[in-house]
Amino acid sequence: MNAKEILKSHILKTAQLNDEQFDYLFSHFKPLLFKKGQAIISEGDKVEHEYFVVSGCLKAFFINDEIKMYILQFAMPTWWTSDYGALYNHTRATISVDCISDAEVLCLSNDDREKLCREIHQVEHFFRWRTNRGYLASQKRLLSFMNNDTKARYEELLTLYPQLYNLVPKHLIAAYLGVSRETLSRLYNAQK
Amino acid sequence: MNAKEILKSHILKTAQLNDEQFDYLFSHFKPLLFKKGQAIISEGDKVEHEYFVVSGCLKAFFINDEIKMYILQFAMPTWWTSDYGALYNHTRATISVDCISDAEVLCLSNDDREKLCREIHQVEHFFRWRTNRGYLASQKRLLSFMNNDTKARYEELLTLYPQLYNLVPKHLIAAYLGVSRETLSRLYNAQK
DNA sequence: GGCCTTAGGTGATCTACATCACATTCTGCA
DNA sequence: TGCAGAATGTGATGTAGATCACCTAAGGCC
Numbered sequence: 001m002n003a004k005e006i007l008k009s010h011i012l013k014t015a016q017l018n019d020e021q022f023d024y025l026f027s028h029f030k031p032l033l034f035k036k037g038q039a040i041i042s043e044g045d046k047v048e049h050e051y052f053v054v055s056g057c058l059k060a061f062f063i064n065d066e067i068k069m070y071i072l073q074f075a076m077p078t079w080w081t082s083d084y085g086a087l088y089n090h091t092r093a094t095i096s097v098d099c100i101s102d103a104e105v106l107c108l109s110n111d112d113r114e115k116l117c118r119e120i121h122q123v124e125h126f127f128r129w130r131t132n133r134g135y136l137a138s139q140k141r142l143l144s145f146m147n148n149d150t151k152a153r154y155e156e157l158l159t160l161y162p163q164l165y166n167l168v169p170k171h172l173i174a175a176y177l178g179v180s181r182e183t184l185s186r187l188y189n190a191q192k
Numbered sequence: 193m194n195a196k197e198i199l200k201s202h203i204l205k206t207a208q209l210n211d212e213q214f215d216y217l218f219s220h221f222k223p224l225l226f227k228k229g230q231a232i233i234s235e236g237d238k239v240e241h242e243y244f245v246v247s248g249c250l251k252a253f254f255i256n257d258e259i260k261m262y263i264l265q266f267a268m269p270t271w272w273t274s275d276y277g278a279l280y281n282h283t284r285a286t287i288s289v290d291c292i293s294d295a296e297v298l299c300l301s302n303d304d305r306e307k308l309c310r311e312i313h314q315v316e317h318f319f320r321w322r323t324n325r326g327y328l329a330s331q332k333r334l335l336s337f338m339n340n341d342t343k344a345r346y347e348e349l350l351t352l353y354p355q356l357y358n359l360v361p362k363h364l365i366a367a368y369l370g371v372s373r374e375t376l377s378r379l380y381n382a383q384k
Numbered sequence: 385g386g387c388c389t390t391a392g393g394t395g396a397t398c399t400a401c402a403t404c405a406c407a408t409t410c411t412g413c414a
Numbered sequence: 415t416g417c418a419g420a421a422t423g424t425g426a427t428g429t430a431g432a433t434c435a436c437c438t439a440a441g442g443c444c
Contacts, residue, residue: 062335070338072331085328117320121313128309128320135323136277138330139264143254145337146262146370169421178338183401185423361391375431377393
């Protein structure tokens with residue numbers, strides 16, 4: 001499947017769009033290719049776009065005190081990512097996005113999303129549904145943070161996204177779990 | 193302001209509805225009164241509704257191992273709450289909602305929300321925007337959890353919601369911050 | 385008003401995890 | 415192919431916060 005087909009099947013799961021409508025929608029997306037390690041959004045940038053991942057893996061992260069990195073989201077194919085706070089409030093990026101592997105993405109501007117939502121009711125429906133998913137995932141993660149210890153969260157992550165284990169270096173998994181890489185290393189070496 | 197006016201001014205900030213449309217929308221809401229301590233959603237319940245707070249204060253919480261309570265959200269006037277996971281996925285409640293003080297709420301069923309979103313584009317717009325807010329708040333809280341220690345999170349909470357300090361017992365604030373009541377007590381007694 | 389339940393404070397102790405320090409691979413690339 | 419930097423493992427030690435135990439104060443309510 002190419003990028004257009006992947007986006008189409010992703011959106012049609014939720015919204016009813018005819019071909020003409022989808023083509024119109026799609027015409028607002030810009031395909032982009034990135035190399036492993038490349039930055040897409042850096043702290044302090046103006047943020048005008050959000051990104052739909054076609055292939056590869058991105059990470060959205062926050063860096064505290066110029067030292068510690070916390071990963072908010074690994075963005076896998078069919079996931080969306082951006083610094084949504086900055087995007088919606090027209091502020092500078094506090095969250096950065098870069099590529100864990102080579103990646104193919106579709107890029108949509110905030111203005112175009114809002115325009116499309118106004119023009120096509122079903123597009124607004126799709127984005128409501130999508131944000132909903134994100135909200136529920138975020139709440140679930142918050143609960144998991146409060147409720148579980150690191151080991152349980154590590155196992156939960158691997159159950160949820162088994163691909164991550166091979167794709168993503170361990171220190172990034174630690175940054176997602178919010179523990180030091182040393183602690184994570186000890187954890188899964190102890191449990192043989 | 194009465195319940196209808198409060199909801200109206202809340203929604204009109206985001207969506208453009210004429211009086212007729214708003215009256216139609218409002219006709220799907222059911223006003224309810226609750227007493228301090230009363231449960232609105234209990235673990236295991238079928239969840240069919242979400243709730244808009246007109247006055248008073250609710251909490252949405254999760255209880256782990258029948259012992260520890262974690263508060264996901266304090267719901268103040270003009271906030272919405274429910275067990276959204278259960279509501280959208282038609283599963284039983286894992287999150288409970290009850291009243292910290294006497295409360296007046298407006299109750300909307302999931303079916304009616306979806307129907308209204310289908311019928312009135314601006315209503316869908318409103319709910320997209322609302323979920324968005326929730327998503328951003330939840331992400332921010334997640335980051336704060338990873339990044340800050342308890343004391344910083346406590347101060348952040350009081351800055352964000354100064355009313356809570358008087359309204360809400362301290363052990364509930366501890367349950368929101370995800371620390372023991374003892375630790376919280378020591379924290380703010382030490383800082384004189 | 386008295387009683388019981390709930391809220392809150394405080395000391396002693398325990399523990400998960402951070403931090404620092406250093407050794408050991410692995411990997412990309414000149 | 416060899417070398418620098420990144421990723422990972424592992425010990426020693428420090429610390430925030432949990433847990434347990436107990437005490438006091440403050441509400442509801444008969």
